[in-house]
Amino acid sequence: MEALVEEFGHPTYVSFPVIAARLLLAAIFGAAIGYEREVNNRPAGLRTHILVCVAAATFGILTVEIAHAPMFEGELFKFDPIRAVEAVTAGIAFLAAGTILFAKGEVHGLTTGAGMWLAGAIGLSAGLGFWQIAGLGTLLTLIVLMVLQSMERKPKFEKPGAQDSKPHD
Incomplete structure (x- = not known):
């Protein structure tokens, strides 16, 4: 019984209320981006963006905790927090690539x-506690997705060889 208390009761480097706040903030920021995608009926919407943000935040928190965990102290362990960032980046890039489709000569899902x-x-x-970076990143993302979308309207061109089906006068 004592082992279970020790296992589930040991303190974290970052206090639990701060961990909860970081995860909640990630969920809110992910929801803001996901909502915009959802409104525009894109393949990855609200739930996907929340999950991606919360997962990345969780990995960030784990990175901080591992760096300060007593079990990883000493010369046997060499810890490079950038590796965690690289792993999260690669994993999410893999998911993001799955949303990109090439069909009929057009690319879809690149923005998603x-x-x-x-x-x-x-x-x-x-997750790493850089609230200002997370907030500004979210703000800039929303500006790009919502404001710049109106400037990106592409004219629809007829396909070569397409003829008007109406009879001529």
Whole structure:
């Protein structure tokens, strides 16, 4: 019984209320980006972006905890926190790539994939405690997705060889 108390009762380097705040912030930021994607009926929406952000934040918190855990002290363990960032980046890039489709000569889902990748970076920032970076990243993401979308309207061109089906006068 004492072993269980020790296992589940040991303190973390970052206090639990701070961990909860970081995860909640990541969920809120992910929801803001995901909501915009959801409204525009994109393949990865609200739930996906929240999960990506919270997962990345969790990995960020784990990185901090591992760096300060007594079991990893000493010369046997060499810890490089950048490796955790690289692993999260690669994992989310893999997920984001799955949203990109090439069909009938057109690419679809590129912005959604980039948004998921950025949601991962925002979540990692929140998880590591860099609130300002996470907040500014979210703000810039929303500006790009909402404001710049209106400037990106592409004219629809007829396909070569397409003829008007109406009879001529």
